[in-house]
Amino acid sequence: MKRRDFVTRIIVAGSALSMGVSCGRKIEGDQQETPTPLSDPTEPQRTITEPAREIPxxxxxxxxxxxxxxxxxxxxxxxxxxxxxxxxxxxxxxxxxxxxxxxxxxxLSTHAVDKQKRRKQVxxxxxxxxxxxxxxxxxxxxxxxxxxxxxxxxxxxxxxxxxxxxxxxxxxxxxxxxxxxxxxxxxxxxxxxxxxxxxxxxxxxxxxxxxxxxxxxxxxxxxNYHIGLVHRLGNIDRIDKNRPGYKEMPLGQPTPIPSVNWVNMHGLNDQDGIDMQNLSELQLQYRKEIWESVEEIKKVPGHENVFLLDTASQMGVRxxxxxxxEYKLTLEDSMTFKQFDDVIGISGAWTSMLYKGNKVLAYERPLWQIPxxxxxxxxxxxxxxxxxxxxxxxxxxxxxxxxxxxxxxxxxxxxxxxxxxxxxxxxxxxxxxxxxxxxxxxxxxxx
Ligand SMILES: Cc1cc2nc3c(=O)[nH]c(=O)nc-3n(C[C@H](O)[C@H](O)[C@H](O)COP(=O)(O)OP(=O)(O)OC[C@H]3O[C@@H](n4cnc5c(N)ncnc54)[C@H](O)[C@@H]3O)c2cc1C
Missing domain, CATH: 3.50.50.60 (FAD/NAD(P)-binding domain)
Incomplete structure (x- = not known):
């Protein structure tokens, strides 16, 4: 089991677009101990044989x-x-x-641009x-x-x-x-x-x-990719901007419920999303960081009523x-209106992409077929x-x-x-x- 360095965590302030960038408040989580692995990774894994049985x-x-x-x-x-x-x-x-x-x-990706450069719902x-x-x-x-x-x-x-x-x-x-x-x-x-x-x-x-x-x-x-843990904040509508000492804090993005924001987390990169022990460690670390970050927000004048509504029940394995x-879909396919005779649908674009050295902006990106x-x-x-x-x-x-x-x-x-x-x-x-x-x-x- 690989030990990781938990020196910093980035919690991204809400915006879906911020999934690909590291912005928002930065939480220094230094001097935190990595939990001890369940088994010694240098020793061969011990096994046990499960008896065969009839299954209904x-x-x-x-x-x-x-x-x-x-x-x-x-x-x-x-x-x-x-x-x-x-x-x-x-x-x-x-x-x-x-x-x-x-x-x-x-x-995301509900819209993209067709060959006539019209932005369409896909x-x-x-x-x-x-x-x-x-x-x-x-x-x-x-x-x-x-x-x-x-x-x-x-x-x-x-x-x-x-x-x-x-x-x-x-x-x-x-x-x-x-x-x-x-x-x-x-x-x-x-x-x-x-x-x-x-x-x-x-x-x-x-x-x-x-x-x-x-x-x-x-x-x-x-x-292996970024794993995060999303949370929501309540009482966003009770923030008092007139309080002396008020300053704006990163509080995520609005949801359909006016008092509630959702806060995205980019999380650590290069994470193994199917390693149970890794997921367990990240779960413990992320929940602690989120709780402590909300406690800090509450200390900022005007934010006293903000509270942690919930952390996600599903870990954010990307x-x-x-x-x-039978066919590996490519970035090139998605950028060139590639046609497939077995197309099952069309998807859209939500983020800007580098393609052949050029940045193609999200709202200019073509729709693309999936075979x-x-x-x-x-x-x-x-x-x-x-x-x-x-x-x-x-x-x-x-x-x-x-x-x-x-x-x-x-x-x-x-x-x-x-x-x-x-x-x-x-x-x-x-x-x-x-x-x-x-x-x-x-x-x-x-x-
Ligand atoms: C932090 C984060 C932020 C993201 N932000 C966005 C965003 O803003 N917009 C966007 O469009 N996408 C976003 N994504 C990506 C998107 O949410 C997921 O990629 C998408 O939900 C994947 O859908 P899925 O059905 O393939 O898998 P999942 O959503 O992962 O669903 C898989 C389901 O299968 C169940 N399951 C898994 N294994 C088993 C098993 N063995 N037996 C029974 N059930 C099982 C799980 O419980 C789960 O319900 C984000 C992802 C993360 C992690």
């Missing part, structure tokens, strides 16, 4: 989605609406993943429907890249899952793939009910971290595994991958990991899985024209 099969279904983040919810609803019996497994007690439980509230389909329902409730602000309320988000996603007939399994971890040769046949899950199996014609990996394709023995890259798929082949792992049959771990080159990560893109890849994977199950073919064999037609019927925008 609790369902045999058409489509099984593991992970209920933006990608997983879109995948499950799309599959169910396309006529497939669908199960959705989520380890926590809410849907939305980092969008809600991670308190990452802006749905996220329609299920992502557009979710945003519209939240706007209608007064629980989303800003037409471009809307910021939502997380509890309203959880409520709306629950409603949509129930309405679409998806069978929801909360409080359940996917823990291993059930394989027959190169074909995935289902997933073992673990919960308070014990270890159980869900068998499926098609499985969709929406865990964000690629847990399922890892168990299936698929090839992948790993990407990247971990990236599957080796179905990027969701298809190279080896495993009847497995699809959607969300922040589908197949792309790392130079494109700031676009591919964004909620708008995850909703598009999830939607495409769900519709494809339903077609494969209904037509009794593998996900590699499905009729791509039929996929496009199904997605168009479900309001996905193709330009």
């Amino acid at each position: 099969v609790i369902a045999e279904t058409d489509v099984l989605v593991i992970g209920g983040g933006p990608a997983g919810v879109a995948a499950a609803i799309a599959a169910s609406r396309a006529g497939a019996e669908t199960y959705l497994v989520e380890r926590y007690n809410h849907l939305g993943g980092l969008w809600t439980g991670g308190l990452v509230l802006p749905l 996220i329609h389909g299920l992502g557009g429907e979710m945003a519209q329902r939240l706007f209608d409730m007064g629980m989303a602000i800003h037409e471009v890249n809307p910021i939502i309320d997380p509890e309203a988000g959880k409520y709306v996603l629950d409603e949509m899952i129930v309405e679409s007939g998806v069978k929801m399994l909360y409080h359940s971890w996917g823990v291993n793939a059930i394989m027959e040769g190169n074909t995935i046949k289902g997933v073992f899950i673990e919960s308070k009910s014990g270890r159980q199996a869900v068998m499926a014609k098609v499985v969709i990996d929406c865990t964000g971290d690629g847990d399922v394709f890892h168990w299936a023995g698929e090839s992948y890259e790993t990407m 990247m971990s595994r990236i599957v080796e798929g 179905y082949r990027s969701l298809l792992p190279k080896k495993t049959e009847n497995l699809l991958v959607a969300g922040r771990c589908f197949c792309f080159e790392q130079a494109l990560v700031e676009d591919t990991r964004i909620i708008g893109t995850c909703l598009i890849t999830g939607h495409g994977a769900g519709a494809a899985a339903a077609i494969a199950a209904n037509d009794r073919v593998t996900v590699r064999e499905i009729d791509r024209q039929k996929l496009r037609k199904t997605l168009e019927e479900q309001n996905v925008w193709f330009g």
Whole structure:
């Protein structure tokens, strides 16, 4: 286990755009002790053999989605609406993943520029429907890249899952793939009910971290990146700017609830998001830093009533595994209007990018197509991958990991899985024209 230097932490003041830069208040967290590793990293790992046992099969279904983040919810609803019996497994007690439980509230990349240089809304389909329902409730602000309320988000996603007939399994971890040769046949899950199996014609990996394709023995890259922990502040509307000694503090960004701001955290770079001990250390450190930073804010005149409303229940892992798929989407593809005959949707842009030595500003960046082949792992049959771990080159990560893109890849994977199950073919064999037609019927925008 690698020991890290906890000398400084940067908490980024709210703005989604600030995810890529280090601005905002800087908290000196020096002289903090790194917790002792659970085992000595220089010693060989001790192992123990678990006895074989009979596992109850609790369902045999058409489509099984593991992970209920933006990608997983879109995948499950799309599959169910396309006529497939669908199960959705989520380890926590809410849907939305980092969008809600991670308190990452802006749905970014909703817009981009077309060939005629017109700025267009690109996220329609299920992502557009979710945003519209939240706007209608007064629980989303800003037409471009809307910021939502997380509890309203959880409520709306629950409603949509129930309405679409998806069978929801909360409080359940996917823990291993059930394989027959190169074909995935289902997933073992673990919960308070014990270890159980869900068998499926098609499985969709929406865990964000690629847990399922890892168990299936698929090839992948790993990407260590920034891990943060988002929090929210309350009583923002009770700040008294007339108090003697008042000075402006970095307090994040507004949310649909006027008294509440959300505060993003860039966090440490080069972090391993699938190392449990690393996550545990970061959790302890970040929560302490956030608590102490809010205590400091309260001491600044005018800010006495500000309080820490909550820290995110999901740790802010930005990247971990990236599957080796049939097609690796590139930055060049995203900058040059590359056309794919198996396009499943179009995503947008939220940040400026360096491309061939030139800075392309966020509001000038082109819309870009996502091909179905990027969701298809190279080896495993009847497995699809959607969300922040589908197949792309790392130079494109700031676009591919964004909620708008995850909703598009999830939607495409769900519709494809339903077609494969209904037509009794593998996900590699499905009729791509039929996929496009199904997605168009479900309001996905193709330009
Ligand atoms: C700090 C931070 C700030 C960000 N800011 C923004 C922003 O402003 N706007 C934006 O658009 N994007 C932002 N992002 C990126 C974006 O939030 C995520 O990349 C996106 O939510 C990924 O969606 P996903 O569905 O692929 O995965 P996730 O959102 O990670 O969802 C995965 C889901 O699967 C569940 N799961 C995982 N493993 C298992 C398992 N084995 N069994 C059962 N369930 C499992 C998880 O509990 C989770 O609910 C940010 C990310 C971070 C970390």
